[in-house]
Structure formats: C-alpha cells, structure tokens
Amino acid sequence: GENVEQHPSTLSVQEGDSAVIKCTYSDSASNYFPWYKQELGKRPQLIIDIRSNVGEKKDQRIAVTLNKTAKHFSLHITETQPEDSAVYFCAASIDGGSQGNLIFGKGTKLSVKP
Amino acid sequence: DTGVSQDPRHKITKRGQNVTFRCDPISEHNRLYWYRQTLGQGPEFLTYFQNEAQLEKSRLLSDRFSAERPKGSFSTLEIQRTEQGDSAMYLCASSLRLGYQETQYFGPGTRLLVL
Numbered sequence: 001g002e003n004v005e006q007h008p009s010t011l012s013v014q015e016g017d018s019a020v021i022k023c024t025y026s027d028s029a030s031n032y033f034p035w036y037k038q039e040l041g042k043r044p045q046l047i048i049d050i051r052s053n054v055g056e057k058k059d060q061r062i063a064v065t066l067n068k069t070a071k072h073f074s075l076h077i078t079e080t081q082p083e084d085s086a087v088y089f090c091a092a093s094i095d096g097g098s099q100g101n102l103i104f105g106k107g108t109k110l111s112v113k114p
Numbered sequence: 115d116t117g118v119s120q121d122p123r124h125k126i127t128k129r130g131q132n133v134t135f136r137c138d139p140i141s142e143h144n145r146l147y148w149y150r151q152t153l154g155q156g157p158e159f160l161t162y163f164q165n166e167a168q169l170e171k172s173r174l175l176s177d178r179f180s181a182e183r184p185k186g187s188f189s190t191l192e193i194q195r196t197e198q199g200d201s202a203m204y205l206c207a208s209s210l211r212l213g214y215q216e217t218q219y220f221g222p223g224t225r226l227l228v229l
Contacts, residue, residue: 006156034217043118043220044157044205051215089156095214099170101147102218104156 002027004092006105013080014113021108023090024072030092033066033073034102039086047088048075051095080112116140118208118221126227127196134192135224139208145216146189148181150174151203151223163189164211196228 003026013019023033034049050057050064050073057064061080066073077084087109091102119138127133139146144165149157160179161171165186175181178196183189193200203223209216 004156032215036220043222046217046219049217091156095216099162100145100209100211100216100218101159101162101170101172102149102157104158106154106156 002030002092002103004090004103004105006090006108008108009106010109010111012111012113015080015082017080019075019077019080019084019110019112021075021088021090021110022072023074023092023105024070025092025103026071027092027094028068028071029094030103032093032095033064034091035064035075036089036091036104037086038089038107044089077110080110082112082114085110085112118206118219120204120206120221120224122224123222124225124227126229128229129196129198131196132192132194133196133226134190135204135206135226137189137191137206137208137221139188139206140210140219143208143210143219144186145209145211145218146183147207147209147218148189148191149205149207151205152201157205157220160191193226196226198228201226201228 031052036044038044063076087107090105147162148160151157163183205223206221207218209218
C-alpha cells in the first residue's frame with residue numbers, strides 16, 4: 001500500500017524567511033496530493049493541493065511542486081509570518097480509485113519566530 | 115457554520131464502556147470518512163461511506179468498532195468495550211465526489227480519553 005514520508009519533523013524559521021517541507025510517496029498510482037495545516041487543538045485545514053497533471057501550483061505565499069518521476073512533492077511558504085506556525089501534513093491518494101482515503105505523512109511542526 | 119461538525123468534542127470514559135460519536139458532513143457531500151489521529155502522528159484512515167454504503171474498512175477498525183451512515187447524511191462511530199489504546203482524536207471528513215475528483219474537508223474531531 002501507499003506510504004508517505006515527510007521531513008523535516010520540526011522546522012524553525014525567522015519571520016520573513018521561507019520554509020520548505022518535503023514529502024515522498026511510494027505508490028506510483030497516487031495522483032492527488034493535498035497539504036493540511038493543523039493548529040493546536042483544531043481541525044486539519046486544506047491549504048493547497050495538486051493533481052498530477054500539473055507540476056506546480058501557487059496560492060499567494062504558498063506553493064506546491066510535484067515531481068512524479070521521483071515521487072516527491074514539496075510545500076513552499078514564502079515570507080513566513082508567526083500565524084504560519086502550526087503542524088503541516090502532506091497526504092497522497094488516488095483520484096478515481098475505488099477508495100479516496102488519504103495517506104498522511106507524520107507532520108512537520110513549523111515555528112516562525114518574530 | 116456550514117462546515118463539518120462533530121459531537122461531542124471531548125469524551126472521557128472508563129475502560130470497558132461503549133462510546134458513540136456523531137459526524138455531520140457538509141450538506142450534499144456524498145462521501146464521509148473517519149480517521150483516527152494520535153499525538154504526533156498524521157490522521158490514519160478507518161472507514162468511509164459513499165452515500166449510505168460503507169465501502170471500505172481499514173485493518174485498524176477492529177470488531178469493536180462499528181460505523182453507520184443511515185440515509186446518507188450524518189454518520190456515527192461506535193466503539194464497544196473501550197480500551198486505553200483507543201484514546202485518540204477521531205476525525206471525520208466529507209467530500210463531494212464528482213467524476214474522479216474530490217477534496218476532503220475535516221471536522222474539529224472528537225478527543226477520546228479512556229481511563
């Protein structure tokens with residue numbers, strides 16, 4: 001079955017710097033890759049996603065890149081702000097498969113220092 | 115609030131007791147997922163429904179767990195004879211599957227503590 005590895009597990013940056021979180025997946029059939037942000041005690045919130053027909057997607061300060069050949073995808077946050085501090089999870093699934101369940105990485109705790 | 119809602123938000127129970135959680139999905143979403151999240155881990159899939167049909171169960175879902183989604187609207191997850199290892203956050207997510215694509219939106223979760 002699918003396995004998603006995420007690193008680093010913790011990341012500390014200064015406000016205004018960029019942050020990059022990387023994930024690898026094992027199942028070449030996976031074609032949908034969302035990223036969720038989870039603040040302490042709150043629900044995971046979708047912040048951006050990418051499907052395998054594109055290599056990059058941007059939304060303001062957030063971007064995701066996908067390399068299907070290497071089976072890895074990354075989250076890039078530019079001009080980080082203290083409110084970006086949270087745990088970020090990457091996930092993978094197969095759009096169009098009989099199941100739609102997401103396989104998650106173990107998360108990256110991002111701390112943005114003012 | 116038109117998002118996914120879950121009830122209760124917190125539950126403390128004694129080992130051996132039964133507990134039931136409820137999830138109300140976003141209106142008209144046809145898929146509903148249950149996940150379990152333990153401290154420091156990502157959510158792990160338990161089971162999902164397409165409308166009222168339960169289509170898949172993870173091996174994590176032991177015989178003590180049962181889920182229903184009558185009429186394809188809200189869903190319940192029951193744990194019988196709870197064990198300390200059941201302590202976790204139980205998350206529900208819903209999606210509208212159109213064609214081959216869907217996007218899952220999560221509820222706030224029910225945090226279970228088994229004493």
